[in-house]
Amino acid sequence: MMESLGYLTLSWFDPWLLLITGAGTLAGIYVGAIPGLSVTMAASILISFTFKWPVNEALALIAGVFVGGVYGGARTAILFNIPGAPSAIATALDGYPLAKRGEAGEAIGLTTVMSVLGGIIGILALAFFAPVISDFAIRFQSRDYLLLGMIGILLIGALSGDSFAKGVFAGGLGVLIGMVGLDPMTAEGRFTFGSITLMGGIPYIVAMIGFFGVAEALSQVHNLDLPALKQRVDRIIPRLSDIKRYFWLALRASGIGTVIGALPGTGGDIAALLAYDDAKRTTRNPDPPFGQGNKAGLVAPEAANNAAVGGAFVPMLTLGIPGDAVTAVIIGALFIHGLKPGPLLLTETPHLFWFTVGNLGLANLFLLIFGLTGIRVFTKIVECPRAILIPLIIVLSAVGAYAIQNNPAHIYWMLGFGVFGYVLKHYGFPVAPIILGVILGPMMDANYRRAMIGARNDVGTFLWDFVSNPISLVLSVAFVFLLLSQTPLWRRLVRRQRAT
Amino acid sequence: MTAQSVRIRGEATFAILLVVFAALAFWQSHAISGFSGLSEPGVFPMLASATMLVSSLFVLRGVLRKDLPAPASGSTLRDFLAEALPARLVMMVALVLAYVIALPLFGFVAASALFLFSAFWVMWRRGPLVALVLSAASLGGIYLIFRTLFQVVLPRGTLFPGLF
Numbered sequence: 001m002m003e004s005l006g007y008l009t010l011s012w013f014d015p016w017l018l019l020i021t022g023a024g025t026l027a028g029i030y031v032g033a034i035p036g037l038s039v040t041m042a043a044s045i046l047i048s049f050t051f052k053w054p055v056n057e058a059l060a061l062i063a064g065v066f067v068g069g070v071y072g073g074a075r076t077a078i079l080f081n082i083p084g085a086p087s088a089i090a091t092a093l094d095g096y097p098l099a100k101r102g103e104a105g106e107a108i109g110l111t112t113v114m115s116v117l118g119g120i121i122g123i124l125a126l127a128f129f130a131p132v133i134s135d136f137a138i139r140f141q142s143r144d145y146l147l148l149g150m151i152g153i154l155l156i157g158a159l160s161g162d163s164f165a166k167g168v169f170a171g172g173l174g175v176l177i178g179m180v181g182l183d184p185m186t187a188e189g190r191f192t193f194g195s196i197t198l199m200g201g202i203p204y205i206v207a208m209i210g211f212f213g214v215a216e217a218l219s220q221v222h223n224l225d226l227p228a229l230k231q232r233v234d235r236i237i238p239r240l241s242d243i244k245r246y247f248w249l250a251l252r253a254s255g256i257g258t259v260i261g262a263l264p265g266t267g268g269d270i271a272a273l274l275a276y277d278d279a280k281r282t283t284r285n286p287d288p289p290f291g292q293g294n295k296a297g298l299v300a301p302e303a304a305n306n307a308a309v310g311g312a313f314v315p316m317l318t319l320g321i322p323g324d325a326v327t328a329v330i331i332g333a334l335f336i337h338g339l340k341p342g343p344l345l346l347t348e349t350p351h352l353f354w355f356t357v358g359n360l361g362l363a364n365l366f367l368l369i370f371g372l373t374g375i376r377v378f379t380k381i382v383e384c385p386r387a388i389l390i391p392l393i394i395v396l397s398a399v400g401a402y403a404i405q406n407n408p409a410h411i412y413w414m415l416g417f418g419v420f421g422y423v424l425k426h427y428g429f430p431v432a433p434i435i436l437g438v439i440l441g442p443m444m445d446a447n448y449r450r451a452m453i454g455a456r457n458d459v460g461t462f463l464w465d466f467v468s469n470p471i472s473l474v475l476s477v478a479f480v481f482l483l484l485s486q487t488p489l490w491r492r493l494v495r496r497q498r499a500t
Numbered sequence: 501m502t503a504q505s506v507r508i509r510g511e512a513t514f515a516i517l518l519v520v521f522a523a524l525a526f527w528q529s530h531a532i533s534g535f536s537g538l539s540e541p542g543v544f545p546m547l548a549s550a551t552m553l554v555s556s557l558f559v560l561r562g563v564l565r566k567d568l569p570a571p572a573s574g575s576t577l578r579d580f581l582a583e584a585l586p587a588r589l590v591m592m593v594a595l596v597l598a599y600v601i602a603l604p605l606f607g608f609v610a611a612s613a614l615f616l617f618s619a620f621w622v623m624w625r626r627g628p629l630v631a632l633v634l635s636a637a638s639l640g641g642i643y644l645i646f647r648t649l650f651q652v653v654l655p656r657g658t659l660f661p662g663l664f
Contacts, residue, residue, distance in 0.1 A: 049652045165558035169518065172552035176525055176545060183541040190532055190545060214596075221589045224623060391619035392638055394596055395612050398603065399642070403652050408604040411655075415600050419593060426583075427514050437548070445544035452539040459538070 007351040008358035010056070017060045021359060024064020025366035031065070032072025032088075039069030039087075040212055040325040040435070044205040047333040048403035055337040055352070060359050062333065066326050067363035070268050070305050071115045071371060078107050078298075087268030087305035090276035094290060094297030101293055105375060110238040110295060111302045112371030114250045118303030119364040121254035122261065122310020127357045130314045130346070140319070140343065142450035143465050147475035148321055149444035151263070153436060154482050166429045174437020175444075177207055184442075185449060197409045204438040205332060206410045207417055208325065209397045211431045214418025217393040219425055220386050236372055242295060249279055249296055250303040257304030261311025267325060268305030268312075275304030306367075310360060317341055317353055321443070325432070328439040507566045510580025515560040522556045525549035588623075595619055607657030612639050 011017035024046075031042040042065050050058035073088030078095035091111070098107040140148075153171060180191045181201025192198040253275035260271035279300035280290045290297045315321045320342030322328035334341045339349060346353055401414035421431050455462035466476045484490050526549040532542030585593070599615035606614075616635035621628055646652040 049646060163559065163562065165555040165562065168555040169522070169552050169559060172522075172548045172555065175548035176529075176552070179545045179548070186541050188532065188541045190541060191528060218589060218592065221592050221623075222586075224588070385624060387624035388620065388634065388638075390592070390623065391616050392642075394599070394619075395616065395639075395642060398600065398612075399608070399646055399652065399654065402603075402655055406653050406655075408600075408655060411600045411603060415596055418596075422589075423514065423585075427508060427511055441544070441548065448544065449539040449541075457538050462538075 005354055007355040010355055011060050011359045011362050017056060017359075018362070020057055020060045021064045021362050022366045022370075024061040025068035025363050026064075026370050028065040028068020028070075029072040029075075029367070029370055030068075032069030033075040039066060039073070040208055040329060042069055043326045043329045044208050044400060047329055047336075048205065048400050050333065051336055051403070055334075055339065056355060058333060058337060059352075059356060062330055063356065063359040064363045064366065066309055066330075067119060067306070067360060067367055068370070069326075070309055071112070071302075071367055074111045074115070074302055075108060075375075078111065079104055087272050087308070088301075089269060090272040090301035091298060091305075093276065094292070094294050097288075097291070097293035098295070098298065103293075105236045106238060107295075107298060108375060109236045109372060110242055110246075111298060112368060113238055113243060114246065114299045114303045115306040115371065116364050116368045117247075117250050118254040118257055118305070118307035119309060119367065120361070121251065121303075122258045122307035123357060123360045123364070124310070125258045125262070125307075126310040126313050126317075126360070130318050130353065140471060141465075141469065142447040142454060143462075143469075144471050144475055145319075145321075146444055146447040146451055147466070147472065147479055148315075148319065149440045149447065151475070151479050151482060153440050153444070154479070163428060167433045170424065170429050170431065171433035171437040174207075174434035174439075175441030176437075177202055177434070178204065178438040178441035179445065184446065197407070200405075202413055203332075203404050203410065204435070205329060205404055206401050206413050207438050208329065208435055209401050210414040210417025211421040211434055213393055213397045213400075214414060215421030215425055215431060217390045217397070218418060218422040220390055224386050224390075226386075236375060246296060246299040249283075250299050252282075253279065253300040253303040254307035257307030258311040260304070261308030262314040267327075268308040271308040271311075272301035272305040275300040306364075313356060313360070317345055317356065318343065320345075322439055325435050325439070328435070505566055507563060507569045509569050509583035511563050511566075511569075511583075512560075513580040515556065515563045518556040519553070519560055522549060522552035526553055591622065592619070595622070603655045605657055605659050607660070608654035609639070609643065610657065610660075611655075612642070 011021055027046075028039065028042065032039050043062055046061060046065055047058070050061060053061075070087050074091045074095065077088040077092035078099050095107050095111070098104065176191070180198055182188065182192070182199050183190055189199060256275045256278060257268070257271040260274060261267060276297060279296045280286075283290070283294070283296050286294050286296065288294055312322075312327045316327040316331055320331065320340070322331055331341050339345070339352065397414060397418075398411050401410045402408065404410060421434070424434075425431060451465065452462055455465060466472050526546065529542055529545035529549045532545060533540035534542065537543075595615060595618055599611055602611035602614065605611070613635060616639055617628075617631050620626075620634050621631035624631065624634075643654075647654055
């Protein structure tokens with residue numbers, strides 16, 4: 001145990017790991033800040049580059065990119081009203097009005113401090129609760145994993161935007177993409193059309209790069225002629241009175257962020273929106289009103305989305321289930337490095353867990369340093385014309401897609417997904433559920449079939465198992481509750497209750 | 501946020517294409533193992549494609565309920581292409597397509613240099629010299645970081661092996 005705990009501070013004193021974590025955080029801030037370059041895309045591209053690295057170096061880089069990337073999106077949200085990442089959508093609501101008042105520097109400073117606070121809360125939760133969840137998770141059966149997958153897939157409701165049907169379609173499409181290849185249980189071909197390339201399946205990182213990176217790059221072609229916005233950046237360090245004033249709100253938002261981040265399939269974007277909603281509901285007599293530059297509307301989502309990073313690592317490291325899209329990519333990296341994230345990780349490779357905890361803490365320290373510096377340089381990079389950014393994104397995406405298995409076919413897939421994703425986005429289809437489906441589909445398929453085989457293909461026994469076991473029962477109830485809470489009937493009931 | 505009440509041009513055509521796509525996906529899913537058992541490899545694909553089919557029908561219904569957009573070319577397919585793939589985007593997609601085809605033939609360095617140069621030249625419109633300098637600098641940076649520093653394997657050309 002003590003030996004494993006030694007890994008907690010490994011990256012803090014190893015100059016090479018220190019450098020990699022710092023570089024990852026810095027890269028994450030800048031990549032996350034550029035609209036069209038998502039954290040998921042950055043992580044998926046970078047992970048493909050680290051396949052030959054030792055696992056510690058790879059994890060150090062990824063942790064830095066993750067922490068920096070989730071935060072980085074806030075900068076463009078505040079300065080230009082363009083969230084650099086989905087987790088910064090809520091930040092733009094009050095951040096941009098603050099910038100319009102000439103308080104961009106102070107808003108970025110406050111965002112940085114509260115993001116670090118949120119990040120630390122998330123890491124503490126990871127350190128103290130992950131082992132408990134891990135002990136508990138060892139008792140999970142196939143049907144329980146199926147239920148976890150089903151709970152995760154419910155996120156489609158939150159990701160669907162205006163049309164639930166479009167979100168469901170996207171989710172189904174993702175599941176189908178995840179099914180391509182030889183069935184891992186029977187080696188039967190699924191959607192392979194006799195192609196040897198397709199028999200190996202479509203790596204989900206290729207789908208992610210295509211649907212997120214290339215599709216977004218193509219979408220930005222419409223905005224080529226838009227002029228780069230200029231912004232005055234003066235005060236950076238936030239006022240102590242503001243930190244004191246919003247401290248408890250940030251703590252509460254961090255709690256929300258940690259819990260939402262820990263739920264399979266949810267990440268910083270949902271956490272930030274829920275925390276914003278919470279701040280809006282609990283702040284009495286907001287002055288200025290929310291949406292017009294209230295700092296509480298800036299603090300809550302930023303604390304929450306960075307807390308969600310630590311939270312997202314809990315199910316990833318203990319259950320092998322992605323907390324969000326980035327942790328899904330990280331899971332892929334761990335497998336490639338010969339590790340098995342899941343219930344056995346803490347017993348077989350505990351040092352890796354403590355290394356991750358310590359490394360995330362270090363990344364937050366770098367976030368504080370880099371977040372409060374380089375604002376002026378940053379604005380110059382963001383003001384880089386889209387005509388330069390778009391071709392570069394395409395080249396980087398091609399490099400990332402090829403590097404996974406050195407297979408040129410993956411570059412074609414990436415482009416295909418990119419064009420399809422662009423058209424889907426153009427007609428209002430969300431692409432996030434596709435990735436959710438690609439990630440959760442194969443897991444749900446395998447566990448459903450194992451559970452069904454366990455029940456000897458008897459539907460009655462299969463369903464009875466869901467309520468006869470305590471863990472399954474709790475998860476079944478949670479699933480039903482979450483499903484009901486997404487129905488219009490439930491929303492009407494809650495609204496009526498609030499009114500009375 | 502309220503849903504749009506007027507169709508985007510080509511939206512109905514796209515919705516119909518999605519219904520057809522979902523139906524084909526269901527047909528292919530059924531071909532895996534049919535309805536032969538509850539734990540067969542085709543069960544989940546059938547479930548997913550059936551969900552796609554039902555949801556695409558809902559999407560189509562929603563689109564058909566919207567008001568028609570202002571008349572454009574008169575051809576639904578042409579409207580769809582004009583709306584979803586305008587000329588500049590088609591040019592960009594064509595460039596990217598040429599790039600991904602050229603990658604395994606010419607190798608990463610040559611194909612990327614050609615792609616970056618053409619894309620900068622066409623999209624930024626600052627002249628060939630600026631595009632040349634910019635593409636050389638950015639490609640040099642990418643090569644240095646990814647190949648030299650990170651040791652990433654980049655596509656090698658089959659036409660001129662050993663050159664790039």
